[in-house]
Amino acid sequence: MALQPTMRRSIEWSEWTLIISFALVLSSFLLISQINTRRSAPLGSLPTPQALAPLFITLTGAVCRPGVYPAQPGTPLSDLLRKARPTPHANLTPYTPAEPLWADQVFHIEELSEIIVTVEGAVLEPLQLALPVGSRISDLKGKISLSAEADPRFLKRKKQLRHREKVVVPKKGVAKKCTPPI
Numbered sequence: 001m002a003l004q005p006t007m008r009r010s011i012e013w014s015e016w017t018l019i020i021s022f023a024l025v026l027s028s029f030l031l032i033s034q035i036n037t038r039r040s041a042p043l044g045s046l047p048t049p050q051a052l053a054p055l056f057i058t059l060t061g062a063v064c065r066p067g068v069y070p071a072q073p074g075t076p077l078s079d080l081l082r083k084a085r086p087t088p089h090a091n092l093t094p095y096t097p098a099e100p101l102w103a104d105q106v107f108h109i110e111e112l113s114e115i116i117v118t119v120e121g122a123v124l125e126p127l128q129l130a131l132p133v134g135s136r137i138s139d140l141k142g143k144i145s146l147s148a149e150a151d152p153r154f155l156k157r158k159k160q161l162r163h164r165e166k167v168v169v170p171k172k173g174v175a176k177k178c179t180p181p182i
Contacts, residue, residue: 055101061109062090074100077107087111088162089133117161121169122150135161144169 055073057080060066064085071080078097086092089112112133117140120126124145131139137157146152149171161167 056104057101058106059084059109060107062087062111063109071101073102076100089115112163115161115163115165117164118166119144119169120166122147122171123169131161137161137167140167 053073054070055075057069057071057077058067059069059080063081064087066084069080069083076098077095080101081092081097086109091110091112095107095109114130115133115135116128116130117135118126118128119140124147127144129140129143131143137159138155139161141155146155146169151170151172154169
């Protein structure tokens with residue numbers, strides 16, 4: 001029994017439809033696999049539109065450039081502090097600069113009321129001192145007890161001390177040394 005030409009065309013049409021459908025399904029799977037390999041976040045933690053919006057972080061107080069700074073979610077506070085430039089006696093101890101920011105926030109940076117200085121070297125007893133902001137090495141003269149081999153000329157220096165600075169009093173004939181805070 002011979003097939004009619006119209007039936008033959010419908011069979012060819014259905015074969016082409018099947019091939020095209022199969023190609024579309026295959027390309028869809030390929031596209032999905034490429035998207036999944038490039039995605040850094042797992043499927044359940046896709047960012048919301050609010051998370052993609054920029055943050056507005058306000059920095060005031062003991063900074064040279066106070067103001068509102070735009071930032072992307074996840075930006076560490078240290079990046080914004082670098083832009084705002086804290087003053088030399090800004091108290092940053094209440095903050096964790098490496099911690100990422102995820103929401104709009106206001107930071108008021110206080111000025112230090114006193115500085116803490118560690119004194120070591122040619123002294124009778126190493127100690128930590130709380131001094132007013134703006135203190136100098138020469139201000140240590142009545143607050144520390146020098147050992148017999150200490151160089152008393154060191155305490156005539158006018159160098160201004162910084163918070164958490166380690167001051168090493170030299171022995172006679174040894175170079176003077178102050179190490180900045182870590």
